[in-house]
Amino acid sequence: MKSLAILIPARYHSTRFVGKPLTMLNGKTMIQTVAEKCKSFGYDTFVLTDHKLIAQAAQASGVNFYIDSTDYENGTERCAGAVYSRKFDDYDYFVNVQGDMPDVTQEMVDKCVFSLGNHYQVSTVYTDMPEKEQNNPNSVKMVRGGDSALWFGRGMTGYGLWHLGVYGYTKNALQCYNNMQIEKEERVEKLEQLRWLKNGWQIGCLSVQFNGTEINTPEDVETWNAQQTH
Secondary structure, three states: OOOEEEEEEEOOOOOOOOOHHHOEEOOEEHHHHHHHHHHOOOOEEEEEEOOHHHHHHHHHOOOEEEEOOOOOOOHHHHHHHHOOOHHHOOOOEEEEEOOOOOOOOHHHHHHHHHHHOOOOOEEEEEEOOOHHHHOOOOOOEEEEEOOEEEEEEOOOOOOOEEEEEEEEEEHHHHHHHOOOOOOHHHHHHOOOOHHHHHOOOOOEEEEOOOOOOOOOOHHHHHHHHHHHOO
16 A cells, blocks of 8 residues: 555534643643554554644644644545645655544544545544443444445444444545535534435445544543543
8 A cells, every 4th residue: 555644633612622632631732642643553643633732732742733723524534635735746645634533543544544545535543332331322323234334324224333433545535525415314414424425435444453532522531531540
């Protein structure tokens, strides 16, 4: 596979949790925690942000950053906007690790890369979902057929796999994203990956082991910090 970079989109003005990338996790900002973890996987790593404080945190972690003040709808849009910069000319493949994934693992990234090398232009990962979360109307669930994702949703309950916020893309796929039609399902579910499916793209998906925490709320920060003391 040709050259690959990890992209970490990190927006300061999140509608649900303003300043989330700068929240403290065990003495470090969340964006530093995620960036350092990704850098340790051996790939060039970039933080994509709209705010200089997040860029400074990335720089303190020894990773590259790219500032774009455009008000993107989601992280994939931010990645898609960035790859037109000459900074990314040398890369043909990208893995998008969401900035609220402090427990991201090497396996997640490697599985997304493997799918990209297996004839998919877009890929993601999943793990088993506890029954309690399957019945939670806010949890993001995935339905698959073989190694292809069929659908993602929050409102469906009683079934589904736990979709994790890591994606792989070819450069060509990513450059197409911001020109795609945004359908009603994406707006209702507030799930960026539905844009691919609704526009006829296939998403490769592979299973990983995961028992970490995704940081969506201030309560999740408390949970994560508490886990580090045990």
